[in-house]
Amino acid sequence: MPTGDSKLDAFESLFRSAVKDVFHLAPPPIERVLLLIDQPPEQAEHLRQAVSGFLSCIDSADALSWEVLSAEQWTQGPEAPIHRAMALIDDRKPDLVVTRRHQLGRLSNLPHTLGSVVDTLTQSIQTPVLLLPPADTQLPSSTDRVMVLTDHLSGDDRLVNYGVQFTHRRGTLFLAHVEDEGILEYYLEAIGKMQSLNSEVARAQLPKRLLKTPADYIDSVTQVLRDAQVEEQVVPLVRLGRGVGAYQQLMAEHDIDLLILNTKDDRQDAMDAMAYALSVQLRSRPLLLL
Amino acid sequence: MIPVLTATHPPWMVAGFAVLLAVMVLALALEEVLHAKKSMITGVFAVIALFAGAVAGILPFGAVQLPNGHPIELPVFIPAIDWGVIIIILGSSLFIDTISRSGLFTWTAIKLTKLSGGDPLRLLVFYSALTIVFSAVLNNVTAMIIVGSLSAVSLSKLGKRDLLLGFLLTEGLLTNIGGLLTLISSVPNIILGNLAGIAFVKFFLVAAPYAVLATLLTVLLAITLFGIRPLRTDEEKRQAAERVAGFDENDGIASQGFFMASWVLLAGFIALIAMTSVLPYLSDLGMGFVAMGFAVASMIKYKSTVDKNYAAMDWDLLFFFIYLFIVINVMEHAGVLDGIGEGIGMLIELGDTVGTGALLVAAALASAVTDNVPLAAVLGKILSAREGITSDSPLWWACIFGANLGGNFTPIGSASTVVAVSVMHKHDLKLSFVGFVKKALPFAVLHVLLALVYVLFVLG
Numbered sequence: 205m206p207t208g209d210s211k212l213d214a215f216e217s218l219f220r221s222a223v224k225d226v227f228h229l230a231p232p233p234i235e236r237v238l239l240l241i242d243q244p245p246e247q248a249e250h251l252r253q254a255v256s257g258f259l260s261c262i263d264s265a266d267a268l269s270w271e272v273l274s275a276e277q278w279t280q281g282p283e284a285p286i287h288r289a290m291a292l293i294d295d296r297k298p299d300l301v302v303t304r305r306h307q308l309g310r311l312s313n314l315p316h317t318l319g320s321v322v323d324t325l326t327q328s329i330q331t332p333v334l335l336l337p338p339a340d341t342q343l344p345s346s347t348d349r350v351m352v353l354t355d356h357l358s359g360d361d362r363l364v365n366y367g368v369q370f371t372h373r374r375g376t377l378f379l380a381h382v383e384d385e386g387i388l389e390y391y392l393e394a395i396g397k398m399q400s401l402n403s404e405v406a407r408a409q410l411p412k413r414l415l416k417t418p419a420d421y422i423d424s425v426t427q428v429l430r431d432a433q434v435e436e437q438v439v440p441l442v443r444l445g446r447g448v449g450a451y452q453q454l455m456a457e458h459d460i461d462l463l464i465l466n467t468k469d470d471r472q473d474a475m476d477a478m479a480y481a482l483s484v485q486l487r488s489r490p491l492l493l494l
Numbered sequence: 495m496i497p498v499l500t501a502t503h504p505p506w507m508v509a510g511f512a513v514l515l516a517v518m519v520l521a522l523a524l525e526e527v528l529h530a531k532k533s534m535i536t537g538v539f540a541v542i543a544l545f546a547g548a549v550a551g552i553l554p555f556g557a558v559q560l561p562n563g564h565p566i567e568l569p570v571f572i573p574a575i576d577w578g579v580i581i582i583i584l585g586s587s588l589f590i591d592t593i594s595r596s597g598l599f600t601w602t603a604i605k606l607t608k609l610s611g612g613d614p615l616r617l618l619v620f621y622s623a624l625t626i627v628f629s630a631v632l633n634n635v636t637a638m639i640i641v642g643s644l645s646a647v648s649l650s651k652l653g654k655r656d657l658l659l660g661f662l663l664t665e666g667l668l669t670n671i672g673g674l675l676t677l678i679s680s681v682p683n684i685i686l687g688n689l690a691g692i693a694f695v696k697f698f699l700v701a702a703p704y705a706v707l708a709t710l711l712t713v714l715l716a717i718t719l720f721g722i723r724p725l726r727t728d729e730e731k732r733q734a735a736e737r738v739a740g741f742d743e744n745d746g747i748a749s750q751g752f753f754m755a756s757w758v759l760l761a762g763f764i765a766l767i768a769m770t771s772v773l774p775y776l777s778d779l780g781m782g783f784v785a786m787g788f789a790v791a792s793m794i795k796y797k798s799t800v801d802k803n804y805a806a807m808d809w810d811l812l813f814f815f816i817y818l819f820i821v822i823n824v825m826e827h828a829g830v831l832d833g834i835g836e837g838i839g840m841l842i843e844l845g846d847t848v849g850t851g852a853l854l855v856a857a858a859l860a861s862a863v864t865d866n867v868p869l870a871a872v873l874g875k876i877l878s879a880r881e882g883i884t885s886d887s888p889l890w891w892a893c894i895f896g897a898n899l900g901g902n903f904t905p906i907g908s909a910s911t912v913v914a915v916s917v918m919h920k921h922d923l924k925l926s927f928v929g930f931v932k933k934a935l936p937f938a939v940l941h942v943l944l945a946l947v948y949v950l951f952v953l954g
Contacts, residue, residue, distance in 0.1 A: 212639050212916060218600050219647040222745040226736070420742070 225359035225417075227425040229432050231369040232362075234262045238298035239272045240289055240321075242307045248274035254343050255302055255336070258490070261347045261372040271296055286324050293329060301325065302334040305487070318483055326467050326483075326493050332366065335483065335491040343490065344461040348375040351441075351460045353451055355478065357381040358421040360466070366494060367464050368429065371436045378458055379425060380441040381418035382450045388414065411444060418442050448481045455486060464492040503829045507550055511828035514543060518821060523864040523906060532865070533810045536817035543824040544571055552827045574823030575816050578782055579684050584812060585785025586678060589763060590632050591806050592792040596756035597746035599628065603644045604743035612652050612734025615717065615724040618661060621645060622713045625665045626705065629672025630679045631764065634910035638669045642917040651737050659923045660720030663930075664712065666914030667902045667937050671708045673910070674701045674898050678767060678781065681815070682870035682897040689874040690890040693771040694781075700891065704948045708941055715937060752795050763788045815867065822871045835876040842880075842889065846954060850892045851946050857896025858942050862903035870897045888953045895945040902938040905930040 239255065241248045252272050259265060273292060279285045293301060307321035318326070318335075325333055336343060352367035354360065357379060364379065371377040388411060395410075396403040422440040429438060441454055455463065463486060467479040483491055518539040525532060547553040548570075557565035558573050594600075606624055610616040621641050628637035645661045673680035677687040677697040687697055716722065725731045747753045766784045770776045776784060793800050825831055841856060842849040860869050873893045877883050883890070901908025905915045905927055911934075918925050925933070 212643055212913065212920065215600070215639050215643040216647060218597075218746050219604070219644050222600065222604055222742050223647060223651055224740050224742050224745070226740045228736075420745075 224420045224424065227364060227421065227428045228361050229365065229368065229428050229434070230361070231263065231365050232299070233264070234259075234268070234299045234369065235264060236269045236271065236296065236298040237300045237302060238293060238296055239270065240278065240293075240301060240303040240307070240325075241273070242275045242279055244276070245272070245274040248272045251336075255334075257345060258343050258347065259334075259370075261370055261375065263369065271298065286321055289321065290324070290328060293325075293331065298331060300334055301329070301331050302336065304336045304338065305483075306338075318480075330468075333493045335493055337488050337490060341488050346375075347372045347462045349378070349458060349460045350375065350462045350464065351378040351380055351455065351458060352464045353380045353382070353454065353482075354466055355382055355384060357418040357442075363464065363466055363494060364425055366492060368434065368436065370462055370464065370492060374435045374437075376437045376439055378439045378441055378454075378460065379418075379422045380451075380454050381415075381422075382443060382445040382454070383411070383414045383418075385444040385446045385450075388444065415442050415444070448478070448485060451478075451482055452485065455489065460489065462490050462492060465494065467493045503550075503552065507552075508829045508833055511543070511546070511825055512830045512833060514539065514546070515821065515825050515830055519864045519868060522868070526906065526912075531810045531814075533813035533817060536814050536821060540571070540817035540820040540824075543821050547824045547827060550828070553824070554827070571820045571823070575819040576685070576688075578688060578780060579681070579819075580812065580815055581782030582678060582684055582785050583681065583815065584807070585782055585787075585789045586763075587633075587807060587811075588789035588803060589759075589785060589792050590636065592789065592796065592803055593756040593759055594636075595748075595796075596753045597744075597748065598753060598756045598760065599632070599640055600644075600746045601743045601753070603640060604741045607644065607648050608738050608741055608743065610738065611731065612738040613725045613731070614649075614652070614654055614657055614722050617648065617652075618664065618716065618722050619713060621661065621665060622668055622709060622716075625668040626672035626675070626709050629669045629910075630675035630705075631760070634669035634673040634680055634908065635913055637672060638666060638910040638913040638917075641665050642914060646917060646921050648738070648741070651740070652734055653737075655921070657720065657722060658921060659918060659925065660716060660722060662914045662917050662923075663925075663933055664716040664720070664937075666911045667934060667941075668709060668712055669910035669914075670898050670901045670908055671705050671712065671941065673908075674895065675705050676701070678785075680898055681867050683894060685867070685870045686874045686890060686894050686897070689878045690887075691885040692890065694768045698768070700953065701894075703952075704895075704945065708944055711940060711944070712937055715940065719933075719936065749795075755795075756792070759788060759792055818868055818871060822868065822875065825872075826875060831872060831875050831879075834872060835879065838873070838876055839880070846888075847950050850888045850954065851950055853889060854892035854896040854946055854949055855942065857893050858900035858903070858945075861897050861900025862907045862938075866897040866901060866908060873897070888949050891949050891953055895949060896942075899938070899941045899945055902934055902941055903931065904934075 237259070239248065239252050241251060243251070249272060252270055256265075256268070256270070259268070262268065273289065278289045278292060281288060303322060303325065305322050306319035322333070322335060347370050350367055350371040352363055354363060357363070358381075367377050367379065392403070392407055392410065395401045395406045419440060419442045422438065422442065426438045429436060441458075443450070445451070445453070463482075465479045465482060467476050467483075479493065483493065518536065521528060521530075521535045521539075522532060525535065528535070544553070553570050555570050558568050559565050603624060606620040607617065610620050621644070625637055625641045628640060642662055642665055645665065646658060649655055649658050649661065673683070675698060677683050677692065677694045683697070725734055763784070766773070766776065766788075767781055770781050770784055793803050796803055822831075838853065841852045844852055857869065857873060870893065877889060877893065901911055905911050905925075915925065915930065
């Protein structure tokens with residue numbers, strides 16, 4: 205029996221592999237919702253009712269406390285509208301902000317942007333933002349098919365718990381993890397140039413290993429939801445893919461009602477690059493930006 | 495191995511070969527400093543010893559007679575090797591390595607981790623028991639690798655890395671106690687047990703009471719010295735239980751069928767090894783046959799890739815033994831063992847109690863600073879050559895206990911303590927040679943004192 209470091213490392217790897225992220229069910233409380241819209245009160249109220257139906261999935265949907273900030277409440281006055289909106293959000297401390305891209309009509313002729321208001325909101329506040337599709341696009345009647353989409357699913361309980369909270373009872377929650385094929389190929393090429401590492405083993409096992417971790421985590425989610433008698437159906441979608449295209453393909457394949465994304469990055473204030481790219485490209489579906 | 499009839503040689507020649515043996519033993523003790531593998535060290539000395547033996551004219555060149563009376567031409571160093579020992583080590587290593595791929599040992603280790611609920615005190619007790627059992631069934635090095643790596647991962651997961659050094663040290667010391675449990679648990683046991691003619695079951699029945707008591711005292715001492723405390727509050731217990739719940743014991747099981755088959759094979763292996771000496775045909779074929787038979791049976795699962803199983807063997811260890819047996823054989827022909835035997839004879843002649851006790855302590859101290867395998871080989875040769883020493887003699891047990899337990903005094907005293915220190919270094923835990931000796935000394939003294947009492951007053 206080898207006494208060398210290789211054997212030691214092999215057993216440590218086995219045990220590390222056996223340590224798995226376990227999902228903890230703790231759906232976030234959503235009690236106060238703030239609708240920020242650059243429209244008059246009547247239209248804002250009309251929109252609130254539509255969103256209210258859409259959000260009937262939330263456990264406390266019937267008791268939700270709504271605050272509607274229509275155009276006159278935040279777009280008028282000496283202060284810049286975005287500063288006014290931020291101050292109001294800070295004061296009201298909602299659990300969810302609902303809005304649309306291209307508020308105040310700014311940059312609406314540039315479809316591949318979110319607009320300055322949403323841009324600022326997603327980067328400046330910690331509150332989740334529900335980004336509605338444009339006014340000319342029908343809002344789905346409910347959240348029967350929700351997709352949580354990320355490139356790092358394992359252990360992200362917060363993301364999954366929002367998915368659980370925003371999926372309609374007996375609806376389907378797609379947990380999607382896309383491992384970047386381009387980055388993987390880049391590393392495999394580097395390994396292929398290293399004599400001390402077996403490139404064939406790496407090529408055969410690294411993708412499997414990378415996909416196994418999120419797949420195991422999704423198994424844990426399924427088990428925990430089953431134990432908690434949550435009726436939502438969990439569908440795992442774990443695959444290799446390249447960039448936004450892979451995410452769009454997933455969306456197209458499953459005709460979802462709501463997409464949930466992480467947008468915050470610990471290392472920077474700016475919105476996560478992939479989340480931004482998706483947010484500007486996936487305009488026809490509601491997005492929940494965490 | 496063919497018995498050696500030694501002739502009287504000039505003292506200068508005996509002294510010359512004795513120096514060669516002493517330098518080899520020293521080189522083995524300084525293995526880490528020399529950056530040389532054990533097999534390389536003994537290989538160099540085997541080549542020198544053989545050549546010097548041929549020049550000195552002390553080697554018995556010529557045909558070897560088979561049991562049926564037929565002579566057979568063999569290189570002089572081939573009969574010098576104890577192939578019975580080599581084949582037991584080869585077969586059992588191959589078998590254990592192959593069934594370990596089923597996930598059997600990791601499954602057991604993780605099950606116990608989860609059973610502990612993440613409580614450090616219970617974890618220490620469970621890992622200690624695991625170390626003893628694995629050392630007995632596998633060997634002390636593999637036991638240390640499995641339990642040591644699991645300790646590192648689980649304590650890290652539990653946020654208790656400050657306890658890792660205490661855990662690793664305790665486990666390292668316990669491998670040498672677990673290594674005492676059966677005839678095949680350690681190489682000194684195989685060598686000395688075979689030479690003494692001690693049966694597997696007898697060996698276990700004699701060693702088990704000591705191993706159990708020594709383990710209990712070791713764990714109690716570790717709890718005291720390393721400050722390992724149970725979790726107190728409900729919140730601590732809940733958090734720890736949640737963390738260990740993340741361990742999946744089934745993760746390493748690629749095939750449920752092979753996993754189950756491995757359990758059956760392991761049980762069969764232990765049962766047949768235990769009964770080899772009393773079963774017809776098997777008693778003639780020996781434990782080596784049983785070990786190789788189970789190795790072949792387990793490798794059927796990997797029939798198309800069996801070369802990988804062979805490649806995973808520790809060839810350094812096997813060649814270390816092969817070269818070592820050659821060196822010892824040359825020393826025997828040169829009369830060096832007779833000289834050492836005289837010294838040991840003086841110890842033995844101190845009387846049943848003092849002599850046996852002195853032999854145990856001397857074996858332990860020698861084993862503390864060098865490899866216990868050459869020590870066991872030399873001691874075994876000397877005891878088996880002395881008249882009137884039966885397999886029941888406490889002298890054999892003094893050698894067995896001394897050779898195994900001496901390894902607990904220093905970090906280089908046994909292969910498993912070397913592994914324990916390797917795990918410490920891998921996890922940035924600084925422990926110098928002197929630091930190890932200071933921490934291990936209370937345990938090692940306790941083990942040797944307990945062994946003295948056991949051998950002298952229970953077995954004596």
